[in-house]
Amino acid sequence: MVCVFAATVLVAPIGGQTSATELGTIHFPSSAKPAAQAPFLTGVKGLFNFEFDIAAETFQQAQKADPDFALAYWGEAMSFNHPLWAEQDLAAARRAMEKLAPTAAARSAKAPAGKERMLVEALEPLYGAGDKLTRDIAYAEAMKRIHEKYADDDEIATFYALALLGTARPGEKSTRTAMQAAAIAEGVFQRNPKHPGAAHFIIHSFDDPDHAILALPAARAYSKIAPSAAHALHMPSHIFVQLGMWDDVIASNIVAYKAAVDLADRKNLPRGREDFHTLSWLQYAYLQEGKLADAAKALDTAKAVADKDTNPRVRDGYASMKARQVIESQQWEKLALPGGTVRDGGAPGYDGSAAYVLAAGLSAAHLGDEATVRLALDRLKAMRTQAEAGSNAYRAKPFAIMEKDVAAALAIVQKNAAEADKMLKDATAIEATLDAPSGPTEPIKPSFELYGEFLLDQGRTKEAAAQFEQSLARTPNRRLSVQGLQRATPKASTNAGQ
Known part of the structure; x- marks a missing residue:
């Protein structure tokens, strides 16, 4: 189905190729000369x-x-x-x-x-x-x-x-x-x-x-x-992602990314204004196959572009990719959250995207950095409040999910398992009302998966398995959910989620 919302805006492909020789076959007689x-x-x-x-x-x-x-x-x-x-x-x-x-x-x-x-x-x-x-x-x-x-x-x-x-x-x-x-x-x-x-x-x-x-x-x-058509090279990966066919997602977006870069070069467009979309999908697919080094190379490519571009959408596009790399690899690191205007997108640095703030909060919790977890929670609360003040109530839901995820992380740091359980349960209830993602996960960490990981740590394996199954129903063959389900049910098929 159609999905227009993304919790973090990435830069979508802009246009077409100079060569229009192979755009398909149609039959449209007209009154034209x-x-x-x-x-x-x-x-x-x-x-x-x-x-x-x-x-x-x-x-x-x-x-x-x-x-x-x-x-x-x-x-x-x-x-x-x-x-x-x-x-x-x-x-x-x-x-x-x-x-x-x-x-x-x-x-x-x-x-x-x-x-x-x-x-x-x-x-x-x-x-x-x-x-x-x-x-x-x-x-x-x-x-x-x-x-x-x-x-x-x-x-x-x-x-x-x-x-x-x-x-x-x-x-x-x-x-x-x-x-x-x-x-x-x-x-x-x-x-x-x-x-x-x-x-x-x-x-x-x-x-x-x-x-x-x-x-x-x-x-x-x-x-x-x-x-x-550069878009036609990328578009099949929408279906490949929905089916968890990561090899095909990778192949599709390697070609699509090259086409987007070639187009930018031919039209003298700033790099990043049209290729972050395919690059971010490529990174996501590498992460789902556990190819962390290849995903990191895609991230480095994005950073090289973003470092030279002050456009907030480009910089936030990189920030979202950085967030995904940290969350999917589970290689936790301190992600700085400098002060300044709190909003979703448009930040002067790399901290403006909600995805980045979520990653900063979750990563800080794993590092025992309670102060950064609190700061991330405050930022997400402000983003959620701002979104709720708008005319689109649906758009505020992902911010509410991420806010509750980080609230749960704070509770875990404070050794309050009951509060963490409540926050994660609330987050999954909201996420269940969202459309399934049309591409890489949004929010970037599915709350069902996060709740399942928490339940595993609590020794509640049967409940954890149910959460991972719910995650896989929305995002088939997602690596961390497959691994979580296998941990919760050791006899589960290795084809879980496919």
């Missing part, structure tokens, strides 16, 4: 592959080749909507629409009657009045009407599937919507096994541990369908 049709098709493929930069660029090329081609402006406007990330550049999209014509009626009149006009008209609810969710729902309804009228059109069907996925929000029940989108995309994929959007959106629809196995064929195919 011949010179505009080729860049138009590339732009549509860019949208399907979430290569939004290349989509915007090639739709602009189509506009130059055929200034009266309405779908060229439609496509540029569509490139500013990133539905599965709940992101949208509303002003840029409206500027693209206004290049076609200044009013909705005039824009509609410029498009030929039929499918092209309906697509242009569907932009109005997407970029009209109301909040993002209201507009996403209205746009999905518009795409439903087009799909019903042009039921045999695979490109319309694919855009409708994406529109459905775009209505999902973290913490809300969206399984039915995701399955509907998957069914539509599966139909397209069966008819056109080289369709980039079909394979891509099947993966997104089934991006959870319960359904991921259904997307494995699409995941295996997608990187071969669109090897010129």
